[in-house]
Amino acid sequence: MTAQPPEPGVYISPTQTYTEVQRLVRTVDQINGKIDRILEDNREIKGDVSDHETRLRALELGETERQKRETMRIDELETRRWPFPALGAVAALVGAAGGVAGFFLR
Structure with a gap:
């Protein structure tokens, strides 16, 4: 048997293939790390x-602690204020x- 030359075209040795596969493995590992982050x-x-x-919904509904305190304060002021206009x-x-009585009593 005589040695036949390789077929025409590009020849990639097993060593080159192994090196390229290893490079691709490292690249995929780097991509996986970035995806995980x-x-x-x-x-x-x-x-x-x-x-x-959640915080926006609480603000919209007036359910924050600050809003509850403010509502209570306003309610207290309202209950204190109403007797004065009546008086x-x-x-x-x-x-x-x-004045009317004084006008008629003159």
Whole structure:
């Protein structure tokens, strides 16, 4: 048997193939590492968005502690304020009645 020359074209030795496969494995490992970091960042972002949504809903519904305290404070002021206009109205009526009585008693 005589040695036949390789077929025409490009010849890639098994050593070159092995080296290229090893390079591709390293590249895929790097890509996997980057994807893992992106997925972790995505989980954190989802958590932040969820927390943000929860806080926004509480603000929209007036359910935050600060809003509850403010509502209670306003309610207290309202209950304290209402007697004063009523007393003022009574005083005005008494004054008007006194003026009318004084007009007729002259």
